[in-house]
Amino acid sequence: MNDLLSTVDWSRGQFALTAMVHWLFVPLTIGLSLIVAIMESIYLKTKAERWKRLTKFWMLLFGINFACGVATGIILEFEFGTNWSNYSWFVGDIFGAPLAIEGIAAFFLESTFIAVMFFGWKRVSPRFHLLSTWLTSVGVCLSAYWILVANAWMQYPVGMEFDPAQMRNVMVSFTDVALSPVAVNKFFHTVLSGWVLGAVFVVGVSCWFIWKKSNLEFAKDSMKIASWVGLAGIVLTMWTGDGSAVEVSKVQPMKLAAMEGLYDGSCGQSLVGFGILDPSKERTDGKNPMLMEVSIPNGLSLLARHDPDAFIPGINDLIEGRETGPDGSMATTLSYAERIQAGKRAQEALRRYDAASYAGDTAGMEAATEALKADFKYFGYGYLDSVDEAIPPVALTFYAFRVMVMAGGYLLLFFFVTLFLSYRKPRHLESRWLVFFGIITIPVVWIASEAGWIVAEMGRQPWVIESLLPTRAAVSAIPSGSVQLTFWMFVVVFAGLLTAEISIMCREIAKASRRDILAGEEA
Numbered sequence: 291m292n293d294l295l296s297t298v299d300w301s302r303g304q305f306a307l308t309a310m311v312h313w314l315f316v317p318l319t320i321g322l323s324l325i326v327a328i329m330e331s332i333y334l335k336t337k338a339e340r341w342k343r344l345t346k347f348w349m350l351l352f353g354i355n356f357a358c359g360v361a362t363g364i365i366l367e368f369e370f371g372t373n374w375s376n377y378s379w380f381v382g383d384i385f386g387a388p389l390a391i392e393g394i395a396a397f398f399l400e401s402t403f404i405a406v407m408f409f410g411w412k413r414v415s416p417r418f419h420l421l422s423t424w425l426t427s428v429g430v431c432l433s434a435y436w437i438l439v440a441n442a443w444m445q446y447p448v449g450m451e452f453d454p455a456q457m458r459n460v461m462v463s464f465t466d467v468a469l470s471p472v473a474v475n476k477f478f479h480t481v482l483s484g485w486v487l488g489a490v491f492v493v494g495v496s497c498w499f500i501w502k503k504s505n506l507e508f509a510k511d512s513m514k515i516a517s518w519v520g521l522a523g524i525v526l527t528m529w530t531g532d533g534s535a536v537e538v539s540k541v542q543p544m545k546l547a548a549m550e551g552l553y554d555g556s557c558g559q560s561l562v563g564f565g566i567l568d569p570s571k572e573r574t575d576g577k578n579p580m581l582m583e584v585s586i587p588n589g590l591s592l593l594a595r596h597d598p599d600a601f602i603p604g605i606n607d608l609i610e611g612r613e614t615g616p617d618g619s620m621a622t623t624l625s626y627a628e629r630i631q632a633g634k635r636a637q638e639a640l641r642r643y644d645a646a647s648y649a650g651d652t653a654g655m656e657a658a659t660e661a662l663k664a665d666f667k668y669f670g671y672g673y674l675d676s677v678d679e680a681i682p683p684v685a686l687t688f689y690a691f692r693v694m695v696m697a698g699g700y701l702l703l704f705f706f707v708t709l710f711l712s713y714r715k716p717r718h719l720e721s722r723w724l725v726f727f728g729i730i731t732i733p734v735v736w737i738a739s740e741a742g743w744i745v746a747e748m749g750r751q752p753w754v755i756e757s758l759l760p761t762r763a764a765v766s767a768i769p770s771g772s773v774q775l776t777f778w779m780f781v782v783v784f785a786g787l788l789t790a791e792i793s794i795m796c797r798e799i800a801k802a803s804r805r806d807i808l809a810g811e812e813a
Contacts, residue, residue: 315359321488400429489520497728561589633672697738
């Protein structure tokens with residue numbers, strides 16, 4: 291058992307490491323692809339050579355980042371088979387479908403047309419080259435969509451049935467999987483946040499040129515385009531974030547409770563704008579979970595249900611079987627203790643089915659199947675030993691959510707100021723305070739992006755598949771030492787990959803600062 295727990299912990303750590311490193315590249319790829327496509331569109335319309343040079347510079351940085359993202363993405367998908375084979379078997383028929391579509395269709399679309407982007411300037415017509423650039427951007431988004439469909443299904447498993455004969459879930463509705471409200475909201479929220487990150491990167495690098503008093507016209511033009519993309523992105527990200535909060539309240543109320551550090555809910559529940567959790571808080575001690583807080587009255591009810599008087603359950607409410615009803619009032623459902631018992635009954639029914647199948651007992655198989663269907667909704671709870679195991683890490687989820695939200699508010703202000711100065715007071719774009727904030731905002735937006743994924747993934751623990759399969763039941767039966775070895779190997783590989791990307795990008799940016807980019811001449 292100790293080795294199993296160690297294997298689970300190390301496998302989770304390895305997957306988290308790979309996913310977080312991969313996510314350093316993906317949103318920048320999404321954002322830069324759009325900005326490059328917009329710049330090339332302006333070039334085609336104006337025929338101004340300066341816009342072509344702008345496009346080529348940012349396209350070069352996009353290409354460097356794209357290559358690194360592909361490398362980490364491939365590793366991430368292989369880990370499902372190596373470290374999480376039980377999970378892959380349990381849901382392979384469903385989870386594998388969107389990943390296959392991503393690989394066969396979306397990835398080939400972007401990888402095909404990216405070649406035209408980089409090497410087709412003199413080989414294809416300007417219109418076809420522009421089409422290739424836009425198709426690359428679309429392909430990047432389509433790749434993200436199918437990956438996010440797979441992830442959303444883990445958060446909200448729909449469109450499937452469990453087949454006891456195969457001991458696995460099978461897809462019964464591809465439409466339900468591909469177009470679930472969780473998947474649609476997650477896609478738009480993620481892609482739009484990628485616009486924001488790409489825009490901040492362009493503004494930040496442009497500010498560095500201004501700091502160096504190099505390529506000022508190039509930098510200001512880039513900042514204008516990026517700031518419009520960033521402002522649109524952050525406003526729409528906030529809008530889709532509202533939709534995501536509504537979906538979380540419906541299908542993952544325990545995650546919402548952890549995001550708010552909420553143990554005992556109420557009607558007209560307030561929203562913690564800023565707070566510090568009491569680290570000594572225990573679920574049943576009756577203490578206030580906050581050492582201090584600044585709250586918005588009725589805010590959480592309004593955010594989660596668009597009803598200022600709606601009941602929002604806390605951790606204790608959910609464990610005791612109290613949730614939000616369809617009309618926003620408190621409704622009674624199974625307590626977590628009852629869910630654990632239902633899960634154990636479902637697992638016992640599955641064992642009875644297996645024994646009846648081995649004995650050729652058709653009637654026994656049918657009876658076991660009916661019993662399994664009755665309790666399968668809570669199948670995963672049967673793996674839990676206590677109700678407290680169903681509680682996510684509250685502090686990590688709570689603080690990560692606030693980092694994401696506060697950074698989002700800062701980014702909204704940042705783009706408003708940058709756009710205002712770009713059109714009303716362009717000379718202030720060269721002020722040291724703006725340049726300083728432009729550069730330091732680059733790590734801020736990446737921290738916000740990673741914090742969002744921490745909320746999404748840690749907030750659904752202990753589940754790999756919500757209510758159906760906990761993390762500890764999904765892991766491969768491999769020695770923990772093997773996972774530890776590959777973990778540290780990945781640390782070295784990813785450190786080298788990040789070092790390579792940053793050094794190559796910095797070298798290209800520094801090289802550009804020594805010449806006039808718009809004229810294409812050495813300084």
